[in-house]
Amino acid sequence: xxxxxxxxxxxxxxxxxxxxxxxxxxxxxxxxxxxxxxxxxxxxxxxxxxxxxxxxxxxxxxxxxxxxxxxxxxxxxxxxxxxxxxxxxxxxxxxxxxxxxxxxxxxxxxxx
Amino acid sequence: xxxxxxxxxxxxxxxxxxxxxxxxxxxxxxxxxxxxxxxxxxxxxxxxxxxxxxxxxxxxxxxxxxxxxxxxxxxxxxxxxxxxxxxxxxxxxxxxxxxxxxxxxxxxxxxx
Numbered sequence: 001x002x003x004x005x006x007x008x009x010x011x012x013x014x015x016x017x018x019x020x021x022x023x024x025x026x027x028x029x030x031x032x033x034x035x036x037x038x039x040x041x042x043x044x045x046x047x048x049x050x051x052x053x054x055x056x057x058x059x060x061x062x063x064x065x066x067x068x069x070x071x072x073x074x075x076x077x078x079x080x081x082x083x084x085x086x087x088x089x090x091x092x093x094x095x096x097x098x099x100x101x102x103x104x105x106x107x108x109x110x111x112x
Numbered sequence: 113x114x115x116x117x118x119x120x121x122x123x124x125x126x127x128x129x130x131x132x133x134x135x136x137x138x139x140x141x142x143x144x145x146x147x148x149x150x151x152x153x154x155x156x157x158x159x160x161x162x163x164x165x166x167x168x169x170x171x172x173x174x175x176x177x178x179x180x181x182x183x184x185x186x187x188x189x190x191x192x193x194x195x196x197x198x199x200x201x202x203x204x205x206x207x208x209x210x211x212x213x214x215x216x217x218x219x220x221x222x223x224x
Contacts, residue, residue, distance in 0.1 A: 043205075046213070098211070100145075
């Protein structure tokens with residue numbers, strides 16, 4: 001069964017304290033691994049797509065990496081405005097399928 | 113582009129009433145998705161369309177739920193009759209060629 005598992009469920013950091021969020025997946029023929037950020041009361045906001053093991057993408061203080069079994073979202077020197085829930089999702093490998101398998105998310109709180 | 117547009121943003125209704133949620137996807141996107149999000153169950157895929165055709169409705173919880181996409185720029189999700197357990201945030205998303213989905217702001221539904 002296709003599954004995406006995120007850990008930890010919640011993470012509290014002090015401003016400037018770097019850390020990583022984990023996303024483990026078992027998705028048949030993964031065609032892409034996606035990271036989203038969701039703020040309270042808003043829809044998920046697209047951050048990154050990773051297509052193959054070894055790929056990395058960066059945006060400001062965030063860097064996403066991908067291996068054959070998991071993805072990491074590294075947060076370097078976070079600021080309070082990075083506080084949000086981060087979701088990862090895998091795109092199933094079957095042709096013509098647009099379905100994303102979402103994890104439960106990691107809620108990040110960055111304290112000043 | 114204005115992004116994915118959803119209406120209404122908030123809906124409060126009484127049990128047994130019909131509820132219709134509306135979505136306008138991003139122009140040029142050929143996939144449209146309806147999700148439901150709750151604290152307990154996270155983000156659940158209800159149904160998705162490709163080129164206005166329903167592809168997978170296995171996530172629709174019951175026959176009380178129905179969705180249509182009469183053209184490329186409009187979709188509806190209808191609940192009839194509504195029940196308190198339907199209370200959730202409903203998101204619409206449309207998909208770009210790269211596979212990433214772009215979410216609307218959501219409709220917060222409360223059924224009393």
